[in-house]
Amino acid sequence: MDCIFCKILKNEIPSKRIYEDEKVIAIMDINPVVDGHVLIIPKEHVEDYQGLKPELLQHIYKVADKLTKELMTKLNSKGLTFVVNYGDSQLVKHFHLHLLPDYQLKEKEMDVDKVFEILTK
Ligand code: AMP
Numbered sequence: 001m002d003c004i005f006c007k008i009l010k011n012e013i014p015s016k017r018i019y020e021d022e023k024v025i026a027i028m029d030i031n032p033v034v035d036g037h038v039l040i041i042p043k044e045h046v047e048d049y050q051g052l053k054p055e056l057l058q059h060i061y062k063v064a065d066k067l068t069k070e071l072m073t074k075l076n077s078k079g080l081t082f083v084v085n086y087g088d089s090q091l092v093k094h095f096h097l098h099l100l101p102d103y104q105l106k107e108k109e110m111d112v113d114k115v116f117e118i119l120t121k
């Protein structure tokens with residue numbers, strides 16, 4: 001299967017991981033819209049939100065809650081936006097939740113390496 005996120009999960013493509021457990025990983029988005037743009041990706045290949053089991057969604061929500069607190073503290077953000085794309089708006093057909101600190105509040109200021117350093121130190 002030619003899925004970029006499955007390749008990331010198998011370490012065939014590099015990624016900047018900020019979180020991992022038995023069910024999900026969280027990585028820095030390669031083309032961030034804001035500083036701290038993170039994707040939560042389930043390890044199971046599920047094409048979109050419609051294929052997500054409620055238990056997995058609940059787990060993703062818990063991880064999102066934990067990472068939201070971490071991102072907002074470490075980046076001094078005043079707000080955060082969750083985004084799930086679907087249909088033609090979804091470019092990568094492996095479900096992922098976008099976490100967007102200070103979306104609509106602040107311009108992007110840092111490169112991904114710098115944000116990754118802040119989030120993982
Ligand atoms: P979408 O499927 O429309 O929700 O968007 C896919 C997202 O995945 C975009 O924000 C891309 O920048 C991001 N993306 C694509 N390839 C990679 C990659 N190799 N590493 C990290 N993020 C990626």
Ligand code: ZN
Nearest residue numbers: 003006045094
């Ligand atoms: Zn996949």
